Every structure is written in C-alpha cells, then in structure tokens.
Amino acid sequence: KAGVTQTPRYLIKTRGQQVTLSCSPISGHRSVSWYQQTPGQGLQFLFEYFSETQRNKGNFPGRFSGRQFSNSRSEMNVSTLELGDSALYLCASSLASGADGYTFGSGTRLTVV
Amino acid sequence: DQQVKQNSPSLSVQEGRISILNCDYTNSMFDYFLWYKKYPAEGPTFLISISSIKDKNEDGRFTVFLNKSAKHLSLHIVPSQPGDSAVYFCAAPSPSSGNTPLVFGKGTRLSVIA
Numbered sequence: 001k002a003g004v005t006q007t008p009r010y011l012i013k014t015r016g017q018q019v020t021l022s023c024s025p026i027s028g029h030r031s032v033s034w035y036q037q038t039p040g041q042g043l044q045f046l047f048e049y050f051s052e053t054q055r056n057k058g059n060f061p062g063r064f065s066g067r068q069f070s071n072s073r074s075e076m077n078v079s080t081l082e083l084g085d086s087a088l089y090l091c092a093s094s095l096a097s098g099a100d101g102y103t104f105g106s107g108t109r110l111t112v113v
Numbered sequence: 114d115q116q117v118k119q120n121s122p123s124l125s126v127q128e129g130r131i132s133i134l135n136c137d138y139t140n141s142m143f144d145y146f147l148w149y150k151k152y153p154a155e156g157p158t159f160l161i162s163i164s165s166i167k168d169k170n171e172d173g174r175f176t177v178f179l180n181k182s183a184k185h186l187s188l189h190i191v192p193s194q195p196g197d198s199a200v201y202f203c204a205a206p207s208p209s210s211g212n213t214p215l216v217f218g219k220g221t222r223l224s225v226i227a
Contacts, residue, residue: 004156033214035214035215035217040219041219042202042217042218042219042220043157043202043204043215043217044217045214045215045216048214056214058214090156090157092156102159102215103159104149104156104157104158105156106154106155106156107154107155107156
C-alpha cells in the first residue's frame, strides 16, 4: 500500500513569504501529526489532526497553522517566513489519535533565504 | 526542558562489532519508549520499542534495554552492518497529551565502518 506522501519534497522561499505543505496519509489513517526537524533541536511536535480536528498543538508561534480535510489529507501553513523556519517538515499518519503506529513521510525540506 | 536526551551526537563503530546508543529521560511518567532510524532524505522508520514494565526487548540484531531507576535506555545493535549507518532517535509518547506527541531526543548519528 502507498505510504505517507508529502509534497513538495523541496522548497525555497524568501523571508516574509508564506508556504503551504501537503501530507497525504496512508489510506485509512485518520490521524496526521506534523514535526519540524532542525539540526540543533531534533524533531519537535507542531500539531496533530484527527478527523479534521486539531487534537494537540506544540509550542510554536501562531504563524504555524494546519488543517485536515475530510479525506484525511492535511496541510500546514507557515506565514511570514523567517530564516529560522528552514527545516525538514515531517508528517506522520496513524490509524487512531496518538503516536502508536506512526508512519512518517519523507518530509519537505524548506529553505528560507 | 529536554525530556529525552541523547548526549552523543555521533558514534563510529567497525562492521561486525556492537553499537550501543544511549538515551536518558527525565519524565518518570513515560509509559514506553521507541527507537527510530532515519536515513538522509527519508522519514524516520520505527525500529523497536519497549514498555516501561519490561527491562529488555529483542528483535533480531536489535535489543533495547531499559533501566527505570537510572531513567536510561540503550539500543544495542549486534553485529553492526554498514547499512545500519543512519541517525537513531529515541522517543517517548507524551503522557500528558493522550500519547501525542512523541518527544524525541536530538538523535545519534551512527557510522558503521567496513
């Protein structure tokens, strides 16, 4: 079966711009979680969506937002990009809410210049 | 506050020898722990887990040991192979948030030298 698909794989944006990243979970998975990976901080939790509802949110500024559609696909948006937003953004899907049975996508590498 | 700590950013081991990756945690409420392996340009993949009621879990070449009193766990890979070269993350589900999110360590880059 198809894995977790994240698009685009690579992205270069300019400071101040906004960006939207997409995540298509494994078929049947209803939970999608987003993480940011940076060299200095490891993987940090952004938010989790389950059945179109945000279940948990990490400690990130309001410039980071997300949503989930009825088909479980999820998008995250970052507005007013800063250089420090350069990172690998990973999404993980699972059948139910929670981290059990996470399957991660390959990530979107965002570079802010 | 880093609840899960991997204090060794990197480790080099010769092929065939044992690799030991360490992880310390501060939150005694963690129920279980997971190890993930990550290759460049790929997402992390689940490797092995251990419940807090156990002190050892084995899966093929991979064994995880848990010392609750020391709040320490370790991943042993025996024998190490070049394909094991990757970044390894220790993680635990946050007990205060319905087991999401996973709290990750910063990772240890393992290099297995042929």
